Each structure stands twice: as structure tokens, then as C-alpha cells.
Amino acid sequence: MKQVVLVDMDGVLADVYRQFIRLENELNGIKIDYDSLNGIIEEQAFPNFESIVNGKDFFRTAPLMAGSVEGLKYLNDKYTVYIVSSATEFPNSLIEKQQWLNEHFPFISWRQMIFCGSKRPITGDIMIDDHPFNLNNFEGKKIIFTQPHNFFVENEEYMRVNNWTEITKLL
Amino acid sequence: MKQVVLVDMDGVLADVYRQFIRLENELNGIKIDYDSLNGIIEEQAFPNFESIVNGKDFFRTAPLMAGSVEGLKYLNDKYTVYIVSSATEFPNSLIEKQQWLNEHFPFISWRQMIFCGSKRPITGDIMIDDHPFNLNNFEGKKIIFTQPHNFFVENEEYMRVNNWTEITKLL
Numbered sequence: 285m286k287q288v289v290l291v292d293m294d295g296v297l298a299d300v301y302r303q304f305i306r307l308e309n310e311l312n313g314i315k316i317d318y319d320s321l322n323g324i325i326e327e328q329a330f331p332n333f334e335s336i337v338n339g340k341d342f343f344r345t346a347p348l349m350a351g352s353v354e355g356l357k358y359l360n361d362k363y364t365v366y367i368v369s370s371a372t373e374f375p376n377s378l379i380e381k382q383q384w385l386n387e388h389f390p391f392i393s394w395r396q397m398i399f400c401g402s403k404r405p406i407t408g409d410i411m412i413d414d415h416p417f418n419l420n421n422f423e424g425k426k427i428i429f430t431q432p433h434n435f436f437v438e439n440e441e442y443m444r445v446n447n448w449t450e451i452t453k454l455l
Numbered sequence: 456m457k458q459v460v461l462v463d464m465d466g467v468l469a470d471v472y473r474q475f476i477r478l479e480n481e482l483n484g485i486k487i488d489y490d491s492l493n494g495i496i497e498e499q500a501f502p503n504f505e506s507i508v509n510g511k512d513f514f515r516t517a518p519l520m521a522g523s524v525e526g527l528k529y530l531n532d533k534y535t536v537y538i539v540s541s542a543t544e545f546p547n548s549l550i551e552k553q554q555w556l557n558e559h560f561p562f563i564s565w566r567q568m569i570f571c572g573s574k575r576p577i578t579g580d581i582m583i584d585d586h587p588f589n590l591n592n593f594e595g596k597k598i599i600f601t602q603p604h605n606f607f608v609e610n611e612e613y614m615r616v617n618n619w620t621e622i623t624k625l626l
Contacts, residue, residue, distance in 0.1 A: 288576060290576070366573075366576055371570075372553060372565035372566070372568045372570070373565050373566075375550055375553045375554070375565070376550065378549035378550055378553065378570065379546055379547065379549055379550060382543060382546045382549065383546070393572065394543035394544050394546070394572045395543070395544075395572035395573045396572060396573070397543045397571065397572050398569065398570075398571040398572070398576070398577075399542075399543070399549065399569070399570045399571070400568065400569040400570070400571075401564065401565045401566035401567060401568050401569070402537075402566045402567070405459060405461070405537055405569070405577050405578055405579055406569075406576050406577055406578075407576055407577075407578045408576055
């Protein structure tokens with residue numbers, strides 16, 4: 285039986301920091317340097333976080349994380365993959381997230397998608413996520429995907445990956 | 456620590472058979488008697504299943520299962536409750552289901568909602584569901600909620616409840 289891998293969307297498949305940076309610039313004329321954001325959560329990094337994240341198409345047009353299509357294809361051939369995304373906090377994101385997955389990852393079926401509020405009751409062998417609070421409630425192997433907000437997080441229970449190439453080497 | 460109860464939506468909180476019966480009558484002039492449907496799945500019971508289930512507002516305007524509001528309130532006070540609903544097969548249902556929950560069950564927060572394709576990776580102590588294929592993949596206590604399609608299902612692993620009053624007596 286294949287091992288079960290839970291893959292997060294925002295900050296793992298979707299490059300939400302770059303989406304915020306683009307929209308702060310386009311909508312509000314605010315220029316923010318990606319490399320200046322280490323250790324800063326989105327809510328603090330982006331002055332217009334609330335209006336941007338609630339805006340139409342924020343999730344629908346998010347850029348892909350580099351290498352995520354090839355990387356997820358590799359995982360999907362080798363493991364039982366579920367995409368597990370915190371989504372119910374932003375109800376309008378639900379359909380956008382599913383459409384975004386359908387567009388960029390057509391090999392992922394609707395049977396593999398989970399949109400939730402808390403990931404606590406969702407189990408598997410391996411979790412790839414950028415948020416410590418998701419990893420800390422998970423009982424399998426915990427892989428933290430580097431994002432600015434977790435840049436300084438150290439936890440010996442995690443294995444850290446910085447990009448999708450490192451995921452495919454590790455798994 | 457409270458036990459975790461996973462509660463299904465369609466056929467447990469939402470009375471989807473009665474929604475199909477109403478819409479077959481209103482849209483297509485077809486009258487169907489609820490009591491004639493025992494042992495028959497929705498796809499076979501309703502001639503216009505596909506167009507009705509994909510129609511706008513099918514999930515948004517579904518009638519409540521009798522006693523479900525009081526019953527879920529009772530469970531929510533006593534247990535850690537997650538609402539777990541198969542939804543990604545019908546992407547337009549996602550927002551409708553969340554709005555429906557918000558309207559009828561305002562004491563259920565977005566943190567307690569899970570919309571998925573498969574319930575296989577979702578764990579808990581107790582599952583209340585009308586579909587054997589969901590119960591059979593679950594490792595905790597399995598409670599089958601009587602619906603026409605499961606009327607003749609017998610499985611000694613299940614506890615059968617016929618309505619929400621029976622749930623609150625049992626749990």
C-alpha cells in the first residue's frame with residue numbers, strides 16, 4: 285500500500301507571498317522586497333492584507349511555486365496524495381482553489397482535494413506544509429516548506445525543504 | 456479530551472431526497488413518493504438527477520433534516536465536532552454548502568468544516584454518515600443514518616439511527 289502524503293496549497297504549491305507583493309504594487313503602489321520578509325507573517329508583511337486576500341481572484345491567479353507541477357506529478361505517481369488546504373476561513377476561495385488546482389494540476393482529481401478549517405483530524409504518513417501549527421498536530425513525518433514567515437523556525441521534529449527539487453530528492 | 460465526532464451533511468443534516476423530490480416536481484412535473492424509494496440510490500431514483508444536482512442553489516436551499524439543528528447543537532456542546540462533506544465532485548456546491556451551514560448552524564465555525572472528495576484520510580472517534588463506503592473506511596464507531604438508499608443495508612459493525620432524536624439518545 286502506498287504511503288499517504290498530505291500536500292498544502294498556500295506557501296507550498298501556490299506562491300502567495302509573491303501574489304501579495306504583486307497586488308500591493310498593482311493596487312496600492314507599495315513595493316515590497318521578498319528578501320526583506322524573513323520572519324514576518326503575511327498579516328504583518330502586507331499593509332493591505334485583508335482587502336487583498338478577500339479580493340476576487342486572489343487565489344485563482346496565484347503564481348505557481350517553482351517546480352511544483354513536476355514535483356507534485358512525481359509525488360502523485362509514487363504516493364497516495366491529498367491536497368489539504370485551509371480554505372473555509374475565506375469561503376470565496378473554495379471554488380477558486382479548486383479551479384486553480386484543475387488548471388495547473390489536471391492529474392489531481394476531485395477525490396484528492398480537501399478544503400478545511402483545521403487540519404487536525406486529517407491523517408497520513410507525510411505532511412508537507414509551511415505552517416508549524418499544522419505540522420505540530422500531525423503524527424507522521426513533518427516536512428516544513430521554507431516560506432518567509434517560517435524562515436527562523438527551528439524544530440528537530442521537522443525536515444526542512446527550500447524548494448520542490450529538494451522534495452523530490454527527499455521523497 | 457473530548458471525543459471527535461465527524462458529521463456528514465447530505466443525508467444527515469440536509470434532506471437531499473426531499474430536495475430532489477421537490478425539484479423533480481417543480482421543474483419536471485414528476486411526482487415521486489418518498490416511501491417508494493427504499494433501496495434506491497439517488498442516481499436511479501430521480502430521472503433528472505444530473506441536471507438537478509448541478510443546478511444553482513440545489514445545496515443552498517436543501518431542507519434541514521428534522522431535529523438536526525437541536526441535535527447538532529447537543530453534539531457540539533459535548534464533543535469536538537467536524538462537519539465532513541463530500542463536495543469537490545460538485546465544485547459549485549462548495550460555497551453553497553458553507554453558506555447553508557452558516558445560515559442553519561451558526562454555532563459551527565469555519566474551523567469545523569471539511570469539504571472533500573474522499574473521507575478516507577479523515578479520522579475521529581465517531582462517524583455519522585449515510586454511506587457505507589464512508590463508514591467502511593473509518594476506524595472508529597460507525598453510525599449509519601437511515602436514508603432510502605441504505606434502507607436494506609445490514610452490517611453488524613454499524614449502529615443504525617433513524618433520526619436525530621436517536622442520535623442524541625445514543626451519544
